[in-house]
Amino acid sequence: MEQIADVVGAMMRYLKGRSALVGLLFCFVSFLSMGQAAAEAIRLKDLGRFSGWRENALVGYGLVTGLAGTGDSLTNKATRQSISNMLSQFGLTLTPDQIASRNVAAVMVNANLSPFARVGDGLDITVTSIGDARSLVGGALMVTPLKGPDGKIYALAQGALSVGGYKYDAAGNVVQKNHPTVGSVPNGATVEVSLRSENLNRDGNLTFLLTSADYTTVSRVANAINANLCRGCAKAEDAASVEINIPNDQKHKLIDFMTRIENLQVEPDRRARVVVNERTGTIVAGGDVKIDKVAISQGDLRVTISTENTASQPILVSQTGEGVRTAIVSNTRVDVSELNESGFVAANNNTVADLVQSLTKIKTSTRDIISVLRAIKAAGALHAELIIQ
Incomplete structure (x- = not known):
């Protein structure tokens, strides 16, 4: 950009007095500036994290009590055994x-332990039924130890459940909203053992990890660190x-140094992707x-199958004789309709956005697109990665 400014300055001195050409040159420079501004840089802290920063999954088995007859049935032996074990402690x-x-x-309790959590901090927990309970509405979780993958207890969970749904049934009628067998307790767990995150590796160095792996982006990150903080100290490993x-x-x-790394501006490279x-x-x-x-021809063929069931009721059953009863008669109809014209789209050096817009104009459904x-x-x-979900 500095070279462009020098060239523009020289041309301005040469074209002094030629207002039309100067105006044209000004528009050209503005266009270049807009192109430079279009490439937006992003902070490193939004592109990844330092090695050692990770959440640890905790899980536990517990009991939810206080349900209004919507808990596990008597055929659930695990729940009855758990109740027996709990009462034996008293x-x-x-x-x-x-x-x-x-x-x-009977429920499973899940939580995530932050690497910076300290003893006494609260954790949000999720409670899910593992039996045949119909609803957890109105229930309270008994004290449940939460363990890590190493089998050690890191937190204790308890509290009244918040369930964003309900389920009521009577006389064969069922009314349900969302999933009443899943609940949550904000700050329902208390940390008993804190973790200490290790930001430095065995060699005493920092490692910055990108969220989305890309050779171009990781090279730009290393160059930005070397250019702004310490020359030759950053190296892209992969x-x-x-x-x-x-x-x-x-x-x-070290904290100040990591803060400056996080706030460096880098323009990430982007892969072409289409997510469906x-x-x-x-x-x-x-x-x-x-x-x-590419040329696309899209037609529409609709097949409709409808069945109408009617009851044939005989008249004067008592006079007709034994074995005469009501019969169900099914009338099936098949309708096939095809549009007289099919949609045709010719894409010449277009983008996916142009193609979707063209298909939408001819009233193509999303699933057909x-x-x-x-x-x-x-x-x-x-020319993009097509991701089907």
């Missing part, structure tokens, strides 16, 4: 066969990691994803 001895309650449900050798004068103020969700009919693609010259995109990818005309 000096009450009952065999599982002596317990007959539908106000209790497509997702940059190893940073901490300068000697920064080792005693067939279940919901959603298409997400970059507006500049290119497609080759998904089929068209898959066919274009199979034909080798779509």
Whole structure:
């Protein structure tokens, strides 16, 4: 950009007095500036994380009590055995066969332990039924130890459940909203053992990890660190990691050094991707994803099969004789309709956005557009990664 400014300055001195040419040159420089501004840089902290920053999964088995007859049935032996074990801790001895309650449900409790969590901090927990309980509405979780993959207890969970749904049934009628067998407890777990995150590797260096691996982006990250913080201290190890050798004068103020790394501006490279969700009919693609010259013909054939059931009721059954009864008669009809014209789209050096807009104009459904995109990818005309969800 500095070279452009020097050239423009020289041309301005040469074209002094030629207002028309100066105005044209000004528009050209403005266009270049707009092109430079269009490439937006992003902070490193939004592109990845330092090695050692990770959440740890915790899980536990517990009981939810206080349900209004919507808990596990009597055929669930695990729940009755758990109730028996819990009552034995309070000096009450009952065999599982002596317990007959539908106000209790066996559940699994999940939580994520932050690497910076300290003893006494609260964690949000998710409670899910593992039995045949109909609903957890109104229930409270008993004290449940939460363990890590190493089998150690890191937190204790308990509290009243918040369930975003309900289920009521009576006389064969069922009314249900969302999933009443899943609940949550905000700050329902208390950390008992804290973790200490290790940001430095065995060599005493920092490692920055990209969320999306890309050789171009990781090279730009290493170059930005070397150019702004410490010359030659950053090296790209692979497509997702940059190893940073901490300068000697920064080792005693590591937090400040990491803060400056996080706030460096880098322009990430972007892969061309088209994401398609067939279940919901959603298409997400970059507006500049290119497609080759292609011709698309899309027709519409509808087949409708309808069945009408009627009851044939005989008249004067008593006079007709024995064995005469009501009969069900089914009338089936098949209708086939085809549009007289089919949609035709010719794409010449267009983008996916242009193609979708053209298909929408001829009233092509979203699921048909998904089929068209898959066919274009199979034909080798779509220069992007097609992700089907």
